[in-house]
Amino acid sequence: MRCTKTLGTIAGALLLAGGTMLAASPPASALAAAPSGCPSGALCVYSGLNYTGSHSYLQDCNRYWSAFGRDNISASWFNNGTSGRWARIWVDPNFGSANWSANARGTGDPDGRDRVAYNAGSSNDWPWDPSDAAAC
Numbered sequence: 255m256r257c258t259k260t261l262g263t264i265a266g267a268l269l270l271a272g273g274t275m276l277a278a279s280p281p282a283s284a285l286a287a288a289p290s291g292c293p294s295g296a297l298c299v300y301s302g303l304n305y306t307g308s309h310s311y312l313q314d315c316n317r318y319w320s321a322f323g324r325d326n327i328s329a330s331w332f333n334n335g336t337s338g339r340w341a342r343i344w345v346d347p348n349f350g351s352a353n354w355s356a357n358a359r360g361t362g363d364p365d366g367r368d369r370v371a372y373n374a375g376s377s378n379d380w381p382w383d384p385s386d387a388a389a390c
């Protein structure tokens with residue numbers, strides 16, 4: 255009896271460990287899934303919340319979002335970059351002020367309303383650190 259009970263406890267512990275492993279199977283460093291259509295290497299910016307509405311897929315630094323109709327149209331965004339750099343959205347054209355929002359590679363902001371770049375983005379760059387000087 256006692257031996258059976260011990261085995262049962264061990265089996266339960268193994269199941270618990272297995273369940274814990276399953277719950278933790280995505281590594282802590284796993285990148286979030288990019289929004290549908292957001293290409294690898296791009297900062298994807300959307301007019302609507304939750305990566306909806308019109309979009310711009312920005313591969314490089316862009317000093318004037320007005321050049322492609324994106325000026326101040328930024329409700330949500332995602333950094334699907336491949337370089338490991340941050341995607342930084344500046345409130346002013348040509349990286350012209352100290353106001354920006356930045357996201358690490360593989361992260362996004364489906365609801366930018368609490369970010370300074372919400373419907374205010376006017377240029378973007380790709381710094382190694384968000385506090386770096388303009389990186390282009």
Ligand SMILES: [Ca+2]
Pocket residue numbers: 325326344345346347373374375376
């Ligand atoms: Ca702006």
